[in-house]
Amino acid sequence: MKVHYECASCFLRQTREALDLATDDEELKMKITEMTNQILCRKFREGAVSNQIGTEIHRTIKRETGNPDPYYDLRGKSDDIAMQFLPRVEKMLKNDKSLKNYLKVAIAGNVLDFGALGLKSDIEGLVMSTVEKDLALDHSKQLEKKLKKARNVLYLADNVGEIVFDKLLIKKLQEYEVKVTVALKEEPILNDACMQEALDVGLDEVARLITTGTDAIGVIYDDLSDSFRKEFWKTDIIIAKGLGNYEGLTEVDLKAKPVYCLLNAKCQPIARDIGVELGGNVVLELN
Incomplete structure (x- = not known):
């Protein structure tokens, strides 16, 4: 973008x-x-x-x-917030087990973002108000159709805390008999999730874990490791969380690769670029 x-x-x-x-x-x-x-x-x-x-x-x-992780303390805070809401979210999912509802929950986790929203944001309030909103842009049916034909999914993670909610969606994806690989940052940048945070929330219990080989915000194609690029092109479907991944993927020639961006339009430029209102929940098919 x-x-x-x-x-x-x-x-x-x-x-x-x-x-x-x-x-x-x-x-x-x-x-x-x-x-x-x-x-x-x-x-x-x-x-x-x-x-x-x-x-x-x-x-x-x-x-x-000389500080390799300025957001270190906020990483723990994000995890605490996510775990606080997890029982309420799980209860909501029991009442509606549709893929769309799981996607909404994963998107609600996307507001656990002190980088985009600022340190003084009411993150707790935003989580529940976001999860209760419908999708402003809904390509979930297209995603479900692709999932029924796919064998593997590459899931590009975004923020710490958010991955607690991602884990719920990944479990749902397994109902489509796909193998899920989650890509994390090689090193900390902003409050993006790295390997240790993924292990801390048990993401390895539901998916294979790899890194992008870089600390770039979102996807900067030239920064990606060779091994990750191979993963990128061999997968059947890419599901990308958050603003940074949207910003980067829209600059990549995706050819015919099915890519779905899950995000909350937390800033006006993103909302304007996608064509939704500020704060809109988005499941967007890029291809």
Whole structure:
């Protein structure tokens, strides 16, 4: 996805929040903020790709502060929030076991995102209000049709905490007799899920786990490891969670690969790009 005008201020907001999490050194914060502004001056223009700029900014913050995981404490908070709502969500799924309902639950988990929504967001309230909303864009029937013919699915994970809800959807996918492989980040960036977080919530109990070979936000094709690229092209279906994966996948020549993006349109540029209202729940077929 190309940048929209609002993305510039969002990058600066994320920079401030990540710096406050990463270090207490005020002089260092000023230095890195100047570096972030330089990145934006060089890279932020019409036609630039949003997740590529975001990745460069957050890699710069990690490198210059010497903090490999500024969002470390928020990872635990996200897990706690997800586990808090899990019994209520599971009860809701017992009343409606349709694939669409499981997709809605997985999308509700997508609001566990302090990077996109900010550190002061009422994440708890957003989770339940999101799960109760219908889909603003619903390609779930197309996905179900593809699942009935598929043998394997590559599931691109997004945030920590969110993967607790992903686990429920992955169990549902197994009813279609597909083998699910979940792709996680090789190293921390923002609050994206890595291998350890997936193991902590038992994602390995329901799926094979791999990494993308990189810490890029979403998918930056040239950054992906060779082994992951092979996984990407050999799978029958790709299910991609979250904004970063949407931003990156829309810049990849997917050929005829069936790709489904599951997300909550948490920011106006994403909502505008997809064509839904802000906060809309989306199951989008890219191909």
